[in-house]
Amino acid sequence: QKEVEQNSGPLSVPEGAIASLNCTYSDRGSQSFFWYRQYSGKSPELIMSIYSNGDKEDGRFTAQLNKASQYVSLLIRDSQPSDSATYLCAVNRDDKIIFGKGTRLHILP
Amino acid sequence: GAGVSQSPSNKVTEKGKDVELRCDPISGHTALYWYRQSLGQGLEFLIYFQGNSAPDKSGLPSDRFSAERTGGSVSTLTIQRTQQEDSAVYLCASSLNPRDSYGYTFGSGTRLTVV
Numbered sequence: 301q302k303e304v305e306q307n308s309g310p311l312s313v314p315e316g317a318i319a320s321l322n323c324t325y326s327d328r329g330s331q332s333f334f335w336y337r338q339y340s341g342k343s344p345e346l347i348m349s350i351y352s353n354g355d356k357e358d359g360r361f362t363a364q365l366n367k368a369s370q371y372v373s374l375l376i377r378d379s380q381p382s383d384s385a386t387y388l389c390a391v392n393r394d395d396k397i398i399f400g401k402g403t404r405l406h407i408l409p
Numbered sequence: 410g411a412g413v414s415q416s417p418s419n420k421v422t423e424k425g426k427d428v429e430l431r432c433d434p435i436s437g438h439t440a441l442y443w444y445r446q447s448l449g450q451g452l453e454f455l456i457y458f459q460g461n462s463a464p465d466k467s468g469l470p471s472d473r474f475s476a477e478r479t480g481g482s483v484s485t486l487t488i489q490r491t492q493q494e495d496s497a498v499y500l501c502a503s504s505l506n507p508r509d510s511y512g513y514t515f516g517s518g519t520r521l522t523v524v
Binding site for chain 2: 342343388390393396398400
């Protein structure tokens, strides 16, 4: 079982709609969870972090964590073409972060 | 510096040659990480440095890979006898401490091509 699993996509969402990205992880000891956005040819940039069960909102982004189900999600409201990118789910293991392979998101104008 | 700096940004090398990749972390960041990203793949952990502790080398794919960090700052990743499968983007990241609530800050990467 992979440590961090994501659907590779592409996920196509109309502009203005809600994009929902999902991730599962295997290590029940993980305490920190992150979502990174990576544009083509660029480095990943952190957009959300979450540590407690429930929802965390930041602007158009909402991260959701369910430790019992070992599930993390990212919702992007009012999707914009500039949101088109690969979204990497990441989970801490010991003192390092393990990344999923990412989900490609395409916002349709 | 203001961000994580990596050099060179691009490197083309012949199979069998050795290469050195450099990372200059954000000033004051004690934790430094190297990752590798192959085309269309996620980030693969390579090695992690924290202060003066022994590095976590658990992600290095073979003994051709090594890394050092001098003076708790600049790090060099060395790949000996490069192979075509080593072609990838090598990313360096740093953080204030390993449990930094803000995750890592990545450099812009070194794109390595082995021909």
